[in-house]
Amino acid sequence: MGTGPTQTSAPPVPGAWPVLGHAPALLRDPLRFFGSLADHGDVVAVRLGPVPVYALTHPALVHQVLVTDGDLYERGRLFDKLSRIVGHGLLTSSGPPHRAQRRIVQPLFQRDQIACHLAAMRAAVGDVTSAWRAGQRVAIESAGNDIALLAVTNSLLPPRTGEEVARMVKENLPVLMRALVLQIALPEWWTRLPAPGNRRAERAVANLRGAIAEALTRHRAVPAGRSDILSSLVHARDAAGKPWDDVAVIDQALSLLVAGVETTGSTLAWVFHELARHPHAERQVHDEIDAAAAEGISDPRQLRRLIYTTRFLQETLRLHTLSFFMRRTLEPCELGGVPLTAGAEVVLSPHALHRDPRWHPNPETFDPDRFKPGTPAIPKGAYLPFGTGAHRCVGEHFAFTEILTALTMICSRWRLRHLPGTRVREIPRIEVHPSKFHMLLEER
Template identity: 40%
Template sequence: MSVPVAPGRWPVLGHTPALLRRRFGFTEGLHTYGDVVRVHLGTLPMYFVTTPELTHRVLVTDSASFGKGAMFDKFRPFVGDGLVNSGGAFHLRQRRLVQPAFHHERIARYTGKMETAVARLSGSWRPGERREINEDMQALAVTIVGEALFGTEFGRTAIEEARRSIPVVIRHGMVRALSPAFVGPLLVRGNRQFDRAVRRMRAVVGTVIADWRATGVDRGDLLSMLLAARDSDGEPMTDQQVYDEVVTLLSAGIETSALALAWLFHEISRHADVERRVHEEIDQVLSGRPVTADDVPKLTYLQQVINETLRMYPIWILMRRTLRPVRLGGVGLPAGTEVTISPHALHHDPHTFRDPHRFDPDRWAPERVKDIPRGAFIPFGAGNRMCVGNAFAMTEMAVTVATIASRWRLAPVPDRPLRVKYTSTAYPARLSMTVVPR
């Protein structure tokens, strides 16, 4: 079966100019050409799967036939072989070592720290003050993930360095990932910023690990759990393996939550009925007291708002590589083939989500959510490589909105229009909002 090729291919550069120039618009339109569409990253052919059914096969039912793809190769110099990059038996071993840190009872213990961090931030606001909410949410996410990972005082330097370096690595890393190999050396400024950020994080996190090894004290944080964990043979992680997992958790945890929270407040402020329903539910469930872990499942409409935000603003693309010959949508692919999935395109496919660019939390009402097919909604991935911290992130978002919205409204600033940058996802480069007491 012949595979349709996406239009807009350049000699040598392939579809890279179109990908970097049009980004979401390019990948959103691929489903019109077929279930599997060939796109060239320079001279490297990639096969985009465009349906929920094929996505579910790649990520879940046939996941053993796929390893991590070219994009992850480009990020490996920074995050190493953490859960995001590793595969096979090693990935399974690492996941089993990391998973206990995100069990339900552990997340319940983190909830109090989350609420304290949010209350500290929102308590510093003043009525009528203008805030850059994207920057506030970035700082908040670094604080929450950093304190859960390192503890409050012990890892202060690492938390501050993560705030400085993680965004640099993720944004420049995506450009590296989508650029042909011969273009990489030409990205001089971005490469220098990327490399400096990598060196700084290695030095700071390495120091924190060495300090823990010297004392061996369990501080009740994620790092203590990682360093104390033992596999089925009684073997611990090496310092390098711990570093890889720490930077993976920082990279994934900070960006996902910070961006989702910024977009959450943006969308709530734009839709008066959504804002009213969120406030009414929070008032009813909390009755004026701080949010707890037991409250989070009761905030059902807020969970719908969170899911709709994650649908609207997911990561752009994921890449996999076939480990053996496979067939997808009638197309035979040999081992070593790059297969690409766009969560953003899937989340905006009108076949699954009617009027996909409209913000509609009621899509996630119980009577409607059952009609969404498997593979259509993958904000945290799926299968045995689903983000290990997804429950942590969902709790963090609920606690943040509940804590802030119980006291404040965030209103758009009319003379400061939203600016958006598109890299690995949609970044609100400037999200100015006015703090209004409720």
């Protein structure tokens, strides 16, 4: 690491504007901005409006903040803004309230529980792809999002009750995620202005919460004994044996929708983009899927046969990952020789860490064999598609199962080709979406 124990302050990153600080650079091109920070040090000082933020560019410091010193940090500015949308569920809480919620939610996402949702995932893929015809052009980023949306709503809500929630999420989630990045970068007073973007975001929050509240009311009117996640949340008991009230259940359901739809949907679209760009790897994926499909996949454990396809997915998640997330110190502490006061905001970018040549040689080369056993281990903190430590993604197995299920169902029948001249751009919000693109369906 470049920083040492004698350092007394983090080097400031050049280019701050008066008043706005680095917000214009962050809003203009966040991926370039985060990618440039390592040139200035391992912990560097940026400013979002009046708010000083420490950006981490070294994996050892990332591991320190997320894991070894995890108790010294809470979630921070990104999650404060997010809590206006999702309330105080698992995605936004910290410390003891977070641990209490995690104790209830995590078991619902363990490998053996995911088996209950396989049918929901298969139905989601079937609904989106059953009308596909050879020679057709498919808007792949929206197909990926539709699959992810239906997979989460079909698992979250009792059968045939999720349509309205799915429609609301589809209409309102993109509005919220766009507003979120603006709210993080711009000063607090801006978010209180009656500007059209702020009003749209408020309406979107009300629409989403309203749709889940209605689903919950219908749900409470019918007997227990179902395997959907909402039932488990409704029947959950806290450490004192008390059930969660409606607000707590809605917060939790929203956390899962906000965390689990666009992330998985974008990843699916990126996987098809990378398959089409790497025909040799695509052949290996297809061969493996054909062999697995011939034996039948009725249980998520059978997806473990997809060894190369899993590496392909891990490599896709290296190149196409979250743009950034944040933490905030709870007490004065030290990071890479820099003393931090209580309340200091810290930011890290998986996207930048995953493309740093110090930890990932030839980072722009797509190579699933980086994840082959026997290759040099990636340093801790340098590969974080699902985060690490106490807040590691609770939906990781769910996402893997969903994506591998979609791949087996789609690739056993179709090869997806890019149309000539297609250029897919990265659109950064919190996760990095692909720009809209179409692919051509070829029957295999």
